[in-house]
Amino acid sequence: MSPRGVxxxxxxxxxxxxxxxxxxxxxxxxxxxxxVTGEAGCAKGLLHNHFADLDDFVAQLVLHRFRLLAERAAALPARAGESTVTENLNATVLALLDSAGPALAALALVRPGASARIRDAWRDGAPGLNAIEASVATYLEAEQRLGRVSGTADCAALALAVVGTAHHLLMTAWPGGPDPRERLQHVIASLTGRNG
Incomplete structure (x- = not known):
């Protein structure tokens, strides 16, 4: 615990x-x-000193997480030509499904106040799945120019398929259930033909 007043x-x-x-x-x-405050080792009221209520905290947590994921995805196009297409996509998109991801999605769903705040923030331009999808499409287009993705591939559709699958798995997975990352890796490998 932090000392009082520090x-x-x-x-x-x-x-x-x-x-x-x-x-x-x-x-x-x-x-x-x-x-949360117990896990953080701080005073019980600290959360409410920084957030209006628990719904505000949950909404800000989700938005923070998506901002970090979108920043990570924004770096993906610079990786064109490195490693393999499959490995690059896995390294970026699988982060949506890390250990807290499904539980966080479930939490946002059961807290209507948080869900409304998240939707409003996304509508107003906060980075979310759309930003990740756009980065994946830009990356795939860069790989297409290098010949590592088929010249006939619809990169926007592939990006939607990858991110849409990640979203589906995020919303239908549960803590302690089967690892959704294996299914997403299979989809990515199938879409990239494992040779990119």
């Missing part, structure tokens, strides 16, 4: 990281403000 740096990130650990361990039902 400022904590990086509070939002610390709370977000703690929430992801709680979600990975206990699922969506285990996420409470008390569980």
């Amino acid at each position: 400022a904590i740096t990086g509070v939002r990130e610390r709370l977000f990281e703690a929430a992801e650990r709680v979600l990975s361990r206990d699922g969506a039902g285990g996420l409470t403000s008390r569980a």
Whole structure:
């Protein structure tokens, strides 16, 4: 615990990281403000000092996570010509399905207040799946110019298929269930013909 009256740096990130650990361990039902602050090792009221309520915290957590994933995907086009197309796509898109991903999606679904805030932020331009899809399409087009993706391939459709599959698996997976990443890897390998 931090001593009373001592400022904590990086509070939002610390709370977000703690929430992801709680979600990975206990699922969506285990996420409470008390569980998050306990996991973060800080005062119980700290979460409510930085967020309007738990719905605001959940919405900001989801938006933060998608911003980081979109930033990661934005770096993908620069990898054109390196490694293989399959490996590059796996390294980027599989991050959507890491340990806290399905639990976080479930949490956002069961908290209508959080879902509405997330939708509003995405409508207003916050990075989400659309940004990831656009980066994947740009990457595939770059690989197409290098001859590592078929010249007849519709790169926008392939990007939609990859990101759409990731979204489907994110929304239908559950903590402790089968690993959805294996299914996504299979789809990516099938779409890229394993030779890119």
